Amino acid sequence: xxxxxxxxxxxxxxxxxxxxxxxxxxxxxxxxxxxxxxxxxxxxxxxxxxxxxxxxxxxxxxxxxxxxxxxxxxxxxxxxxxxxxxxxxxxxxxxxxxxxxxxxxxxxxxxxxxxx
Amino acid sequence: xxxxxxxxxxxxxxxxxxxxxxxxxxxxxxxxxxxxxxxxxxxxxxxxxxxxxxxxxxxxxxxxxxxxxxxxxxxxxxxxxxxxxxxxxxxxxxxxxxxxxxxxxxxxxxxx
Numbered sequence: 001x002x003x004x005x006x007x008x009x010x011x012x013x014x015x016x017x018x019x020x021x022x023x024x025x026x027x028x029x030x031x032x033x034x035x036x037x038x039x040x041x042x043x044x045x046x047x048x049x050x051x052x053x054x055x056x057x058x059x060x061x062x063x064x065x066x067x068x069x070x071x072x073x074x075x076x077x078x079x080x081x082x083x084x085x086x087x088x089x090x091x092x093x094x095x096x097x098x099x100x101x102x103x104x105x106x107x108x109x110x111x112x113x114x115x116x
Numbered sequence: 117x118x119x120x121x122x123x124x125x126x127x128x129x130x131x132x133x134x135x136x137x138x139x140x141x142x143x144x145x146x147x148x149x150x151x152x153x154x155x156x157x158x159x160x161x162x163x164x165x166x167x168x169x170x171x172x173x174x175x176x177x178x179x180x181x182x183x184x185x186x187x188x189x190x191x192x193x194x195x196x197x198x199x200x201x202x203x204x205x206x207x208x209x210x211x212x213x214x215x216x217x218x219x220x221x222x223x224x225x226x227x228x
Contacts, residue, residue: 043219107158
């Protein structure tokens with residue numbers, strides 16, 4: 001199993017450009033999520049999904065869109081990049097229990113994004 | 117929010133024991149996770165507590181007191197490879213039992 005994969009590993013964008021960060025998992029997990037990690041801020045939840053066709057906002061959703069057309073894939077789109085979106089982005093997945101509870105999350109290797 | 121608090125950094129000697137604390141405030145607590153994150157890498161899962169008490173996993177143990185809103189991670193027989201950031205994360209039933217809120221992490225530096 002590859003686990004959770006993310007592409008690209010590094011990206012530099014100019015202000016106003018758009019791009020999609022890719023995330024895929026091969027563990028058949030229902031739950032997938034996107035976090036950003038900034039120095040001194042910890043991991044903050046951007047968007048998450050509890051299954052194909054279902055997405056919801058996390059703590060810091062502004063400027064980002066997601067979709068979940070398959071169980072495996074959960075891309076994150078930056079609509080118009082801003083310097084404040086310079087960060088490390090992690091995708092994660094988890095199985096869910098009968099009450100919708102998530103268990104340990106498996107993280108992808110991260111995408112280091114710089115917006116100039 | 118969940119108001120998760122962790123001290124920021126500590127230094128310890130190889131072979132020693134270190135305790136990393138995490139306090140939280142939420143009315144919807146439903147589980148606490150500990151993750152390890154080496155510099156430049158992704159977090160990896162260490163342990164999970166949902167009931168009060170101690171969970172032991174080799175050199176790592178995690179303790180939870182729900183009444184005190186408190187957890188700690190105990191690292192025994194420290195090795196150089198344990199130098200990392202340790203993150204606690206709280207699962208909150210107010211958000212459907214699936215979202216995690218992470219603390220800012222505690223950086224542990226192991227010295228010879």
